[in-house]
Amino acid sequence: MRGKEIPYKIYLSEEEMPRYWYNVRADMKNKPAPLLDPGTHEPMTAAGLEQVFCTELVKQELDNDNREIPIPQEILDFYKMYRPSPLVRAYCLEKKLGTPAKIYYKFEGNNTSGSHKLNSAIAQAYYAKEQGLKGVTTETGAGQWGTALSMACAYLGLDCRVFMVKCSYEQKPFRREVMRTYGAEVTPSPSDQTEVGRKMLAEFPGTSGSLGCAISEAVEAAVTHPGYRYVLGSVLSQVLLHQSVIGMECKTAMDKYGIKPDVIIGCAGGGSNLGGLISPFMGQKLRGEADYRFVAVEPASCPSLTRGVFAYDFCDTGKVCPLAKMYTLGSSFMPSANHAGGLRYHGMSAVLSQLYHDGYMEAVSAEQTAVFSAAETFARVEGILPAPESSHAIKAAIDEALRCKETGREETILFGLTGTGYFDMYAYQAYNDGKMTDYIPTDADLQKGLDGIPRFPGNEF
Amino acid sequence: MRGKEIPYKIYLSEEEMPRYWYNVRADMKNKPAPLLDPGTHEPMTAAGLEQVFCTELVKQELDNDNREIPIPQEILDFYKMYRPSPLVRAYCLEKKLGTPAKIYYKFEGNNTSGSHKLNSAIAQAYYAKEQGLKGVTTETGAGQWGTALSMACAYLGLDCRVFMVKCSYEQKPFRREVMRTYGAEVTPSPSDQTEVGRKMLAEFPGTSGSLGCAISEAVEAAVTHPGYRYVLGSVLSQVLLHQSVIGMECKTAMDKYGIKPDVIIGCAGGGSNLGGLISPFMGQKLRGEADYRFVAVEPASCPSLTRGVFAYDFCDTGKVCPLAKMYTLGSSFMPSANHAGGLRYHGMSAVLSQLYHDGYMEAVSAEQTAVFSAAETFARVEGILPAPESSHAIKAAIDEALRCKETGREETILFGLTGTGYFDMYAYQAYNDGKMTDYIPTDADLQKGLDGIPRFPGNEF
Numbered sequence: 042m043r044g045k046e047i048p049y050k051i052y053l054s055e056e057e058m059p060r061y062w063y064n065v066r067a068d069m070k071n072k073p074a075p076l077l078d079p080g081t082h083e084p085m086t087a088a089g090l091e092q093v094f095c096t097e098l099v100k101q102e103l104d105n106d107n108r109e110i111p112i113p114q115e116i117l118d119f120y121k122m123y124r125p126s127p128l129v130r131a132y133c134l135e136k137k138l139g140t141p142a143k144i145y146y147k148f149e150g151n152n153t154s155g156s157h158k159l160n161s162a163i164a165q166a167y168y169a170k171e172q173g174l175k176g177v178t179t180e181t182g183a184g185q186w187g188t189a190l191s192m193a194c195a196y197l198g199l200d201c202r203v204f205m206v207k208c209s210y211e212q213k214p215f216r217r218e219v220m221r222t223y224g225a226e227v228t229p230s231p232s233d234q235t236e237v238g239r240k241m242l243a244e245f246p247g248t249s250g251s252l253g254c255a256i257s258e259a260v261e262a263a264v265t266h267p268g269y270r271y272v273l274g275s276v277l278s279q280v281l282l283h284q285s286v287i288g289m290e291c292k293t294a295m296d297k298y299g300i301k302p303d304v305i306i307g308c309a310g311g312g313s314n315l316g317g318l319i320s321p322f323m324g325q326k327l328r329g330e331a332d333y334r335f336v337a338v339e340p341a342s343c344p345s346l347t348r349g350v351f352a353y354d355f356c357d358t359g360k361v362c363p364l365a366k367m368y369t370l371g372s373s374f375m376p377s378a379n380h381a382g383g384l385r386y387h388g389m390s391a392v393l394s395q396l397y398h399d400g401y402m403e404a405v406s407a408e409q410t411a412v413f414s415a416a417e418t419f420a421r422v423e424g425i426l427p428a429p430e431s432s433h434a435i436k437a438a439i440d441e442a443l444r445c446k447e448t449g450r451e452e453t454i455l456f457g458l459t460g461t462g463y464f465d466m467y468a469y470q471a472y473n474d475g476k477m478t479d480y481i482p483t484d485a486d487l488q489k490g491l492d493g494i495p496r497f498p499g500n501e502f
Numbered sequence: 503m504r505g506k507e508i509p510y511k512i513y514l515s516e517e518e519m520p521r522y523w524y525n526v527r528a529d530m531k532n533k534p535a536p537l538l539d540p541g542t543h544e545p546m547t548a549a550g551l552e553q554v555f556c557t558e559l560v561k562q563e564l565d566n567d568n569r570e571i572p573i574p575q576e577i578l579d580f581y582k583m584y585r586p587s588p589l590v591r592a593y594c595l596e597k598k599l600g601t602p603a604k605i606y607y608k609f610e611g612n613n614t615s616g617s618h619k620l621n622s623a624i625a626q627a628y629y630a631k632e633q634g635l636k637g638v639t640t641e642t643g644a645g646q647w648g649t650a651l652s653m654a655c656a657y658l659g660l661d662c663r664v665f666m667v668k669c670s671y672e673q674k675p676f677r678r679e680v681m682r683t684y685g686a687e688v689t690p691s692p693s694d695q696t697e698v699g700r701k702m703l704a705e706f707p708g709t710s711g712s713l714g715c716a717i718s719e720a721v722e723a724a725v726t727h728p729g730y731r732y733v734l735g736s737v738l739s740q741v742l743l744h745q746s747v748i749g750m751e752c753k754t755a756m757d758k759y760g761i762k763p764d765v766i767i768g769c770a771g772g773g774s775n776l777g778g779l780i781s782p783f784m785g786q787k788l789r790g791e792a793d794y795r796f797v798a799v800e801p802a803s804c805p806s807l808t809r810g811v812f813a814y815d816f817c818d819t820g821k822v823c824p825l826a827k828m829y830t831l832g833s834s835f836m837p838s839a840n841h842a843g844g845l846r847y848h849g850m851s852a853v854l855s856q857l858y859h860d861g862y863m864e865a866v867s868a869e870q871t872a873v874f875s876a877a878e879t880f881a882r883v884e885g886i887l888p889a890p891e892s893s894h895a896i897k898a899a900i901d902e903a904l905r906c907k908e909t910g911r912e913e914t915i916l917f918g919l920t921g922t923g924y925f926d927m928y929a930y931q932a933y934n935d936g937k938m939t940d941y942i943p944t945d946a947d948l949q950k951g952l953d954g955i956p957r958f959p960g961n962e963f
């Protein structure tokens with residue numbers, strides 16, 4: 042179809058949808074460093090990880106060699122319910138900007154979870170079901186991951202126990218109700234259901250909770266209840282693997298129309314969306330078959346790639362999970378109340394961290410008000426109200442398009458539009474009312490977090 | 503493609519999208535009765551209507567003869583941004599119900615307005631722009647129509663002034679903020695910006711407003727500001743015309759795969775979605791080319807078709823708009839606080855009313871808790887959280903599918919899924935908490951509304 046006129050939206054047929062996930066680690070010369078036991082600093086074994094995670098998912102987590110992992114039929118069927126997602130040509134945005142650049146975005150928001158999270162939720166729930174488990178536990182902050190997991194569990198008839206950070210549980214009741222509609226048990230964290238929760242409540246009565254505490258409760262609930270395992274929605278290499286379905290669909294659609302992106306942009310919190318979007322393109326680059334620019338966009342308020350260090354650190358603030366080697370601001374770093382909840386993570390996927398460290402990827406940061414301004418521009422011409430997280434990618438894509446306008450270059454820009462902002466209207470309201478502020482941590486602010494990174498032989502930074 | 507395996511979702515290509523709206527009135531033997539001047543009871547003239555409405559839209563409102571109205575290119579381009587909407591085969595719902603029936607739904611919720619309303623909003627905004635107007639005014643209750651109109655106006659660079667019922671403005675701030683993000687001026691009604699608003703405020707200080715008052719304010723704002731006209735999101739024949747794009751797409755997709763529905767179901771408030779969905783199929787039935795069952799589903803709490811009368815009545819509770827001949831409960835009928843806000847209308851499209859009166863269509867009513875139970879079932883297997891309005895159609899479709907299960911008939915059921923329920927989580931919460939109740943008005947309740955219908959020669963009922 043090379044040379045054919047590009048429609049506004051490209052949908053693959055069911056036959057064209059990917060049948061395997063692409064494991065970018067197979068093509069990396071420098072593999073991501075192994076997870077370490079937080080006590081011994083020895084690499085985690087499969088047996089150790091299986092106490093917490095599903096067996097098949099541990100296999101995927103540790104698999105640095107197999108390039109193609111077949112997607113089981115039941116997951117393919119579920120994908121057919123809400124995928125393929127459209128690859129959209131942003132004709133209206135191009136016109137608005139007056140740029141010679143061609144802008145495309147892969148839109149993952151057209152499902153009830155409102156984001157790409159469902160791609161991995163169904164995979165993780167499926168393997169739990171296959172293993173004969175009763176259910177899974179997880180934590181959720183803003184609620185996108187919890188919603189996605191609830192949907193997947195409802196479909197498969199699996200118990201779903203979500204520990205939701207108490208302040209979100211109370212202040213964002215709508216996502217909580219979506220989860221309940223999908224049959225999930227949603228517990229405000231800290232709770233009296235776990236030892237760690239009870240301890241927290243005794244020590245800090247009236248606390249509004251934290252993601253770190255919710256993780257600890259979810260992990261405890263999994264290991265103390267037979268037939269349950271813990272699942273996580275980002276950061277892990279298995280999650281990037283599942284999210285490769287985004288990039289695989291995207292590349293098939295672009296190949297079909299003879300489109301080659303010059304630059305590929307994604308927002309980056311834990312890194313699952315960006316990692317998934319870029320993976321088949323990154324594979325080509327790693328194999329020397331093609332070249333692309335890759336740009337990670339993070340909030341200036343939580344700049345792990347652009348201002349963090351590359352070191353082993355705890356994945357959770359509770360310090361109960363294994364250590365991962367990644368770009369990190371330190372697990373005790375407390376991001377300001379940035380509205381892009383999904384990007385407020387102190388670390389970054391080990392896979393993306395290694396690729397960034399090895400020079401295969403760029404990173405930029407964006408301030409919140411500029412991000413919402415880009416979101417507003419985009420919404421008004423493209424008709425989609427984007428999630429604040431996704432809007433970081435929009436901001437960077439607009440910047441690239443304006444650079445093309447200056448230079449007159451007809452580059453092709455691709456970005457990931459991870460989700461919709463329907464449950465983020467308080468943030469939009471703050472922006473509409475002119476009450477949104479920016480926050481950039483000082484070097485001194487950052488130092489406090491960095492000081493909390495564990496120091497041990499081999500972990501110099 | 504007859505005989506080909508049916509995919510989960512059928513998307514038309516851009517080339518296959520309809521290029522004209524289908525005007526079902528052209529095929530009706532008994533045309534819908536003309537709008538009457540509320541003062542003289544004489545048919546409204548084009549000149550009279552043009553005081554309030556855009557010129558081209560008045561032409562469409564009065565056009566009972568032209569079967570095909572070409573869709574202007576700029577509207578086609580806008581449609582390409584969020585259309586075609588998918589025709590979905592509900593494989594998972596069929597399996598869950600264990601029915602031999604084949605269930606399809608046309609899903610109109612994958613756009614930021616969250617519903618089909620955008621199909622008419624862009625058309626009405628376009629003609630306002632073409633006429634050289636500065637802007638449009640409208641009212642909104644729950645906010646779907648206001649959101650859709652804001653999006654269309656933002657795209658075309660047109661002023662958009664929305665009078666939002668004050669209790670919704672305060673209790674549903676999220677839709678208000680979506681409208682503001684799209685640049686609309688949203689005013690809580692009653693306001694001090696209009697004479698009728700000031701009068702209302704003086705008479706009832708602290709009132710939380712009503713849709714009738716908001717309509718009156720929007721109409722006054724349009725006629726007292728040069729360069730403005732008033733637009734309306736349902737009930738009018740022009741709106742059904744624009745919404746025929748739903749049915750046209752649907753029929754093209756079904757024809758392509760050799761699918762013929764036995765029964766076509768839609769929820770009915772003002773009737774624009776149902777009217778749009780069924781129109782090309784109804785055209786075939788009216789011309790004697792094919793037969794289908796058509797089923798309108800309304801809330802038991804606001805049963806205009808099933809318990810109202812066929813008579814001339816006011817379209818608005820403020821009694822400033824023309825009289826329409828329709829099934830009505832009386833413009834003073836106050837529906838209970840049913841959560842399906844979009845279905846709380848005392849009347850029904852004149853086109854659908856005539857078709858129903860002439861026996862071309864059936865109507866059923868459904869109680870709220872049963873509707874939410876159907877919504878929950880649907881959400882858990884089909885992965886879409888439906889709007890309460892849309893869920894009335896789901897309820898009826900499930901009932902038809904269960905009837906097929908009993909009789910063993912392999913019928914094909916098509917229903918309209920008009921939108922998503924992301925902004926209706928208070929209602930879902932009430933259902934999840936077991937606090938939702940049903941309300942069916944008594945005959946005495948209804949009589950009060952019916953007594954308010956104007957009586958004049960020729961308006962016997």
